[in-house]
Amino acid sequence: MGREGSPGSALIVGGGIAGLACALRLADRGVGVTILETRKKLGGRATSFKDVRSEQWLDNCQHVVLGCCTNYLDLLARLGVRDRIRWYDTQYWIEEGGRVSRVGPGVFPAPAHFTESFLRASFLTLGEKLQIGRACARIMRVNRREYRDQTFGTFLSRCGQSERVIRRFWAPVVVSACNLDVARVSASVALHVFQEGFLAARASADIGVPSVPLLELYEQAERRLAAASAPGRVLLGSAAERIDETGVITTDGERFDADVVICAVPVERVCRLIDPAIRSRDARFARLDEFAHSPILGVHMTFDRAVLPPLAGSRNGETLPHAVLVDRPTQWLFRKDDAGKRIHAVISAADDWLPLSEDQVGKRVLADLHACVPASAGAKLLEVRAVKEKLATFAPVPGIESIRPGPIGDSRIILAGDYTDTGWPATMEGATRSGYAAAAAALGVPSTDMIVASLPVAPLASVLGLRA
Ligand SMILES: Cc1cc2nc3c(=O)[nH]c(=O)nc-3n(C[C@H](O)[C@H](O)[C@H](O)COP(=O)(O)OP(=O)(O)OC[C@H]3O[C@@H](n4cnc5c(N)ncnc54)[C@H](O)[C@@H]3O)c2cc1C
Structure with a gap:
């Protein structure tokens, strides 16, 4: 054990946001951290891949952070990449036929800050x-x-x-x-x-959109851990096969031991990895198989010209940075380059889309784009790349809170991941909070010592009854 009863070493299984968040906080407190990550890159579900067709780094799906995500933004600051987020305070809603409504904060204080723009909205x-x-x-x-x-x-x-x-x-x-x-x-x-x-x-x-491929946000983690007072390491391509209270056996048969073990893999993997004897006595594992998943579809599209409507007031022909398509199956479009020729479409809860081929997906998104932006009908679609994430997030159905496990339970294994009892849906903020809570559990300090407070409730919102 390290100073003041804190662990000297920690083993974290999973290099997604939860695992990285936990690792950075432990490293800051002088714990020597080892991350085992089965893939050859960090970031888990919020990462990028090299597209063999276009040779470009593409995100598996557009990831958006909101201004209220205080912990994820704290993590980005710790990684030194907080400035790689581009912020927008306005949302653009486009109706069939092409009318655009701009919804953003005006003169009134929260919670009435959207009132003027909302009253002007045409949808x-x-x-x-x-x-x-x-x-x-x-x-x-x-x-x-x-x-x-x-x-x-x-x-x-x-x-x-x-x-x-x-x-x-x-x-x-x-x-x-x-x-x-x-x-x-x-x-x-x-x-x-x-x-x-x-x-x-x-x-x-406020909507924050990474200005670099997601992978670049997490690349610094390895260097930061290596430079810590108790140097840590990241072992990519290293898959855990069995996790017990003192360590991990990898699929290569190698054993790693540590003072604390943090399991930060997705919920559907947890029970397969935890030692059965531990699973049977720790109630946190009993109901994990009740989690269901919901898919997300991300569609990268390249056109021969800009396709989104022009941004009002822009002098250089810039198009909208993003848009909600009102009452269409394609929910969001994001502009991915300055010229506006590359866009990314997001379809959440995409169950109906899973059986479709890439060509069919492209056609459906195109139909939504043409319906809402009639002027785009003249643009030629040059390339479509659809990324289906079948197990994108757990499904936050009624009753879910009663089965979300906490970081600590009846065994010494600490749990982290977006599915744990953070109170948040499966998001980068939820994953970061879980990682910080896991770090607190490992150090034996209250989670409030690690978790960054939410934005303060505005005075008027508080008077009107809003509690955090
Ligand atoms: C398509 C899509 C779009 C999304 N959009 C948004 C968004 O806009 N905004 C937002 O906030 N959130 C979004 N999310 C949710 C967000 O990505 C996740 O909630 C978050 O990344 C989960 O992080 P995690 O660390 O809990 O899990 P994961 O990212 O799943 O990390 C777990 C890690 O464990 C590793 N692992 C698994 N098994 C083993 C093993 N045996 N040994 C070692 N390592 C192992 C995995 O490879 C992975 O890297 C989206 C998710 C998806 C899939």
């Missing part, structure tokens, strides 16, 4: 906006933890939201943030998104 009628306003007033006041066993769809219909309002407003936000349809997603998870991600503070909903 909803005034009556629908008032309907949404009434639901938001209710969302401000509810204790979301009391809504863990019902769907957000039930919550919305009890708030008098029409089907059209759900399709045009609530669904695009919820499906993108939680990766599950309104009719299936737990109300508490969706309420969390609106409370903390939109209403709590002016900067909560």
